[in-house]
Amino acid sequence: MTLPMTVPAPGLPARVRIHEVGPRDGLQNEKGTVPTEVKAEFVRRLADAGLTTIEATSFVHPKWVPQLADAEELFPLVGDLPVALPVLVPxxxxxxxxxxxxxxxxxxxxxxxxxxxxxxxxxxxxxxxAMFEPVVARAKASGVHVRGYLSMCFGDPWEGAVPVPQVVKVCKALLDMGCDELSLGDTIGVATPGHVRALLTELTEQGTPVAALGVHFHDTYGQALANTYAALEHGVTTVDASAGGLGGCPYAKSATGNLATEDLVWMLRGLGIDTGVDLDRLVATSAWMAEQLGRPSPSRTVRALSHKEQ
Structure with missing residues (x-):
């Protein structure tokens, strides 16, 4: 496999934890239903590639997200893996x-x-x-780690640009109710690096520890890696990504795919930032999943490296 030359940049983290969202966020927007056994194999292959946090599924009512209606069947098939397996609860x-x-x-x-x-x-x-307060309280009482996703942090298809103070207010509410971690979502992919820096700066100036922040960028306008780099410069060490660039958002039609995990790993490897991920195995996993879905992977890195191997 061709690998990027490693040239570290000053001021960036030594290690980044990738929060893999492919099995949940990546598959929830599929038109067809992916068999439970294929989803389980997907999670297992991602773990084998070195990903340590893999969002497995969602316990949303099947009426709203039918693609993930098999959560009860899927979770026991992967629960023995030695990785963190977060799940969405509404x-x-x-x-x-x-x-x-x-x-x-x-x-x-x-x-x-x-x-x-x-x-x-x-x-x-x-x-x-108000609906989430008892959920978070009960989860914490049970010793469970709670992540708070916040959508539309940078732009909204109905409201346009979202003021930074508005986002900070909801972030503070989620942290105050007990969330251990926040994921700042650019749901429709309109963020740019300056906007990312402005939001992160305001959050940290208001007392939010950067260690509690993750970023979740969509690549609608090709800005996901640039925005990730801006977050790294600010000290963020948790980055959400989806193997093969799968996913979107079923309730925001202008939302296209997530940042591809392979594209992220390629950039981080070139910067000398450790992820613990085996890029060969990850690319093979996404190429395999693309075959299951019957279409090419959206990830540029998957396409480039798969082509070189042919």
Whole structure:
């Protein structure tokens, strides 16, 4: 395999933890249903490639995300893996389902904007936060790690640009209710590096530790890696990505694929930043998954390296 020349840049983290979202965020937007056995194999191959945090599934009602209706069947098939397997829970019922299967990491998903809160959760921002409070409290009481996803941190398809103070306010609410970690989502991919720096600066100036922050960029306008680099410069060490660049958002039609994990690993390797990921195995995994889905991988790195091997 061709690998990038390693040329470290000053001021960047020595290691980045990749929060792999392919099995959940990547597959939830598929038109067809992926067989449970294929999903389980996908998770296992990702773990074998060295990813240590793999978001396995979602305990949302099947009516809303039918592609992940098999959460109860899937989780036991991968629960023995020696990796963190966070799952999405929308409410207390979802938490009950996850805890019953032994999940030790859960995530709730809020919105920085009223329009998306209505589209995604059929609630106002405040109503959604009120719904999550008992979920977070019960999860913490059970010794479970809680991640808070925040969508539309940079732009909203209905409201346009989202003011930084508006995002910071919802971030603070999620942290105050007990979330261990926040994932700042650029759901429709409109962020640029200056905007990323502005939000991270405001959050840290308001007292949010950078260690509690992760970033989740979509590559709609080709800015995901540039935005990730800006976050690294600010000290962020948790980056969400999706193997093969799979995914989007079923409630925001302008949202295209997530940042591809392979593209992220290629950049980080070139910068001398450790991820623990075997790029060969990861590319092979995404190429295999693309075959299961019946279409080429959107990841530029997967396409480039797969072509070289032919």
């Amino acid at each position: 409410n207390e019922r979802g938490l009950d389902r996850a805890l019953a299967l032994g999940a030790r990491r859960v995530a709730v998903f809020a919105s920085a904007t009223e329009s998306f809160a209505k589209a995604n959760l059929n609630r106002t921002v405040d109503e959604a936060l």
